[in-house]
Amino acid sequence: MATIPAEIKRNRIGLATSDYKGGKSTLCAGCGHNAISERIIDACYELGLDPHRIIKLSGIGCSSKSPAYFLNRSFGFNAVHGRMPSVATGALLANHTMRAIGVSGDGDTVSIGMGQFVHLMRRNLPMVYIIEDNGVYGLTKGQFSATADLGSKLKTGVVNELPPVDTCALAILCGATFVARSFSGDKRQLSAVLKAALAHRGMAMLDVISPCVTFNDHEGSTKSYQYVKEHEEALQDVDFVPVFDDIHVDYDPGTTTEIQLHDGSRLRLRKLERDFDPQNRKGALSLLTSYHAQGEVLTGVFYINPASPDFTGQLNLVPEPLATLPMDRVRPPQTVLDEIMSSLR
Amino acid sequence: MATSELAVKAPAAPAGDLVNDFSIQVATVNGSGSQSSNLVLLRTLFQMGIPVSGKNLFPSNIAGLPTWYTIRASHRHYIGRKKETDLLVAMNPETARDDVAGLRPNAAVIYDEPLRLDAQRQDLIFYPVPFDKIVAGVCPEAKLRKLVRNMIYVGVVGELLGMDWAETEKAVRRQFRRKQKAADLNWAAVAAGRDYAQQHLTKRDRCRLERMNETAGQIIIDGNAAAALGCLFAGVTVVAWYPITPSSSLCESLIEYLRKYRIDSATGQATFAAVQAEDELSALGMVLGAGWMGARAMTSTSGPGLSLMAEFTGLGYYAEIPAVIFDIQRVGPSTGLPTRTAQGDVSFTAGLSHGDTRHVVLLPGTARECYELAMRAFDLAEQLQTPVFVLSDLDLGMNNWMAEPFPYPEQPLQRGKVLTAGDLERLGGFARYRDVDGDGIPYRTLPGTDHPQAAFFTRGSGHNDQGQYSEKAADYKDNVDRLLRKFQTARSLVPPAIVERQGVGAHGVIAYGSTHFPLLESLDQLREKQGIDAAYLRLRAYPFGPEIAAFVRAHEVVYVVEQNRDGQMYDLLRLDLPAELAARLRSVRCYDGLPVDARSITETIVHLQD
Numbered sequence A: 001m002a003t004i005p006a007e008i009k010r011n012r013i014g015l016a017t018s019d020y021k022g023g024k025s026t027l028c029a030g031c032g033h034n035a036i037s038e039r040i041i042d043a044c045y046e047l048g049l050d051p052h053r054i055i056k057l058s059g060i061g062c063s064s065k066s067p068a069y070f071l072n073r074s075f076g077f078n079a080v081h082g083r084m085p086s087v088a089t090g091a092l093l094a095n096h097t098m099r100a101i102g103v104s105g106d107g108d109t110v111s112i113g114m115g116q117f118v119h120l121m122r123r124n125l126p127m128v129y130i131i132e133d134n135g136v137y138g139l140t141k142g143q144f145s146a147t148a149d150l151g152s153k154l155k156t157g158v159v160n161e162l163p164p165v166d167t168c169a170l171a172i173l174c175g176a177t178f179v180a181r182s183f184s185g186d187k188r189q190l191s192a193v194l195k196a197a198l199a200h201r202g203m204a205m206l207d208v209i210s211p212c213v214t215f216n217d218h219e220g221s222t223k224s225y226q227y228v229k230e231h232e233e234a235l236q237d238v239d240f241v242p243v244f245d246d247i248h249v250d251y252d253p254g255t256t257t258e259i260q261l262h263d264g265s266r267l268r269l270r271k272l273e274r275d276f277d278p279q280n281r282k283g284a285l286s287l288l289t290s291y292h293a294q295g296e297v298l299t300g301v302f303y304i305n306p307a308s309p310d311f312t313g314q315l316n317l318v319p320e321p322l323a324t325l326p327m328d329r330v331r332p333p334q335t336v337l338d339e340i341m342s343s344l345r
Numbered sequence B: 001m002a003t004s005e006l007a008v009k010a011p012a013a014p015a016g017d018l019v020n021d022f023s024i025q026v027a028t029v030n031g032s033g034s035q036s037s038n039l040v041l042l043r044t045l046f047q048m049g050i051p052v053s054g055k056n057l058f059p060s061n062i063a064g065l066p067t068w069y070t071i072r073a074s075h076r077h078y079i080g081r082k083k084e085t086d087l088l089v090a091m092n093p094e095t096a097r098d099d100v101a102g103l104r105p106n107a108a109v110i111y112d113e114p115l116r117l118d119a120q121r122q123d124l125i126f127y128p129v130p131f132d133k134i135v136a137g138v139c140p141e142a143k144l145r146k147l148v149r150n151m152i153y154v155g156v157v158g159e160l161l162g163m164d165w166a167e168t169e170k171a172v173r174r175q176f177r178r179k180q181k182a183a184d185l186n187w188a189a190v191a192a193g194r195d196y197a198q199q200h201l202t203k204r205d206r207c208r209l210e211r212m213n214e215t216a217g218q219i220i221i222d223g224n225a226a227a228a229l230g231c232l233f234a235g236v237t238v239v240a241w242y243p244i245t246p247s248s249s250l251c252e253s254l255i256e257y258l259r260k261y262r263i264d265s266a267t268g269q270a271t272f273a274a275v276q277a278e279d280e281l282s283a284l285g286m287v288l289g290a291g292w293m294g295a296r297a298m299t300s301t302s303g304p305g306l307s308l309m310a311e312f313t314g315l316g317y318y319a320e321i322p323a324v325i326f327d328i329q330r331v332g333p334s335t336g337l338p339t340r341t342a343q344g345d346v347s348f349t350a351g352l353s354h355g356d357t358r359h360v361v362l363l364p365g366t367a368r369e370c371y372e373l374a375m376r377a378f379d380l381a382e383q384l385q386t387p388v389f390v391l392s393d394l395d396l397g398m399n400n401w402m403a404e405p406f407p408y409p410e411q412p413l414q415r416g417k418v419l420t421a422g423d424l425e426r427l428g429g430f431a432r433y434r435d436v437d438g439d440g441i442p443y444r445t446l447p448g449t450d451h452p453q454a455a456f457f458t459r460g461s462g463h464n465d466q467g468q469y470s471e472k473a474a475d476y477k478d479n480v481d482r483l484l485r486k487f488q489t490a491r492s493l494v495p496p497a498i499v500e501r502q503g504v505g506a507h508g509v510i511a512y513g514s515t516h517f518p519l520l521e522s523l524d525q526l527r528e529k530q531g532i533d534a535a536y537l538r539l540r541a542y543p544f545g546p547e548i549a550a551f552v553r554a555h556e557v558v559y560v561v562e563q564n565r566d567g568q569m570y571d572l573l574r575l576d577l578p579a580e581l582a583a584r585l586r587s588v589r590c591y592d593g594l595p596v597d598a599r600s601i602t603e604t605i606v607h608l609q610d
């Protein structure tokens, strides 16, 4: 364990924030992705997660570079473009005791990676999957992605004429069990959502609007800081109460839904303008499909089902990681080979 | 077909009895249930102690298209395909005329009487059989008749050849071992065919069976099931696959074995995870994720799937992740002939992906080697920290082969250079891509290792020896040069080529994979009929070990025999050998989609003499 001076603040497992830091970011100053990395660092520190028990995976893109900029003591895997879901699936099958954070972009997920994304949601793999959504391909210099809104304008004046894919609606439709949208600029909400996602056992899909200051932050873009700030409508006030936090705060069950998560933590959602039940899949889908036309950016937790079986659970694996089972548990004895051979005679 | 016009015309069938030395071809319609009948024939011969092989030539279709099954009996242990048919069972009206037209004089034809094939040729021996009439007699239930009709030819063939009926009945009962009623009905159909032949047919052909003692203790297995057993005993824990002929049966057999032998009967918990992925990109992605995590992971596919795996293979190579990939080759390019065999993925696999890539490729030549090399592949993948390919093909993978029973592995699993938390404590850290031992193979930790210095970052982009992102020229070059060093190390780790036959004189032959058995027969033909006593080296892996250059050096002319159009292994060998040795190679290529036969090889080699 790292040796740290006593005056430095430590979390419940004795680590300092520096133990959760990553390498120095090479992304543009002001890029939304950097803010998300910060929130991941904070969330893991505050929850007291063991960094060596975490794997962080990504595809290709500016967003996908960011796992190098958080959790240096976790194991990172920067895969190929659009294919991180399969790598994460294999990794978690091999060791289902690890916690996984996947970071992708809107290009990485919704274009080239659409096939794997859909199947990842469908399998309800236990991991946090973050789309750092800026409506463009940052790394290849600003082409539209498939989450760009109708009528959104590139700097060059090109107007997007195709409808966007709503990743949250899609994720719910396909089987994800924790689906939320947030904004890299909304520190409070993003932190709470991230922590809840980390406490959830199952697929937690977070679409985080994350402005690209270099290619998509201008007048006419619907993914700019200014546009999102002006049009964000939070569905709820999101609050996360970790399992180890015994502070008791009263809440009004009339306005607030409390959901107990897998590890005993609690997610508190206080209704704002609309009456909405985040545990109703149909309702969530209908809200998301009807919402778009109004030009608002709706954020919050859209759907959560804390009790649905996840993929590794469904496979009924032995409790130990498959990766490191000793030989006598994975190579059947000679008698088995003899039995098979005699059946083939 | 051979590359050249055949040098020698098909010889007329020799005079005299053909005892345990002939081939039967059964022509039926796909989906007509003839597979059971053919397996009963195959097993009867096997149980009579006669070396036998069976090959299914089937269309890419579930039902309705023509399909052929050839069974070859050979007292000389020739289990490759024989080009000529000695006894045809013509059950398919659509192909019957062509099937009959293709026979050599004096061949015999059992046919469905209404087809009136006997009018077609004067130089064949015809045995008409009224199948519908006979089946109506044994099977009162009209809707079952279609299913047992084909068993009747088993009885007719058996009577004409002198089959041991006790063995046939045993084979029938084995085939339907879970269904007593079906077994009885099918055996009755065989007996009806036998009785008909006894009463109405006079034997005029020369094919005859005699009991031998050449199969005792042996097993019958297809290469895919054998490879699945190899995976099982290699301790595979993660399986990800996407169905494709001819590879599907590998993972399907494996999953069956895993369910039987790797689930705790008390808790129902599994020591494996098997996933049918959404495509081959995903299948290999899962395998790489699992291999990175430290699991023994595999996938199997065929050409089109392999094409999809190219990008991930490059990542596996560059990020140095163990993976085992079976390619059960079929005829390409593109969808090609999906149910026909070839060795056409050799050069593609050897360098799969963009940039400078080189892969370890294992080349099983027998069913037993499908088992053994499958096991080796997992060891090599972890020892070398790289994707390892096993190239089989449709002929080897899907057809039934006689084999000696497989031996239980003597070696423990070789898990490669993995550092534990204790190692890290002792060493004070590690550099993921540093060549500590001079063999090009670095050390790795497994995710989850509980030590502050355990973590490293895996990426397909340029990196220094600590795994950190780097675009520095020196870092890039050091890294890819080390990878080449690692590939050189692989030469001494992969299974060496085997000198299968010592020759006399100037000629040598190199072959691999399913070309092996027909080649053994071809070597006899060359010696007995052409006076060429060639030595034979069988390749079992790429990269090549030093024994290959030694073999070429010892011969003036070396024929490289393979089943593709372009001489892909010939090319790889020429690239690898010194120029003066490369000049000794001659390419022999057979690539019509059918399993290669000895005569085609022999004729091409003879042709190259002039």
Ligand SMILES: Cc1ncc(C[n+]2csc(CCOP(=O)(O)OP(=O)(O)O)c2C)c(N)n1
Pocket: A060, A061, A062, A063, A064, A081, A104, A105, A106, A107, A108, A109, A132, A134, A136, A137, A138, A139, A140, A145
């Ligand atoms: C197979 C393949 N095709 C194309 C590319 C080029 N490429 C790199 S990143 C990228 C788009 C990334 O967009 P997004 O996921 O939205 O990430 P962002 O940079 O916007 O964060 C593309 C097309 C690639 N790396 N691989």
Ligand code: SF4
Pocket: A026, A027, A028, A030, A031, A032, A033, A062, A063, A134, A138, A139, A211, A212, A213, A214, A215
């Ligand atoms: S180009 Fe855009 S997405 Fe990429 S780092 Fe810069 S601001 Fe971020």
Ligand SMILES: [Mg+2]
Pocket: A061, A105, A106, A107, A132, A133, A134, A135, A136, A137, A138, A145
């Ligand atoms: Mg983007």
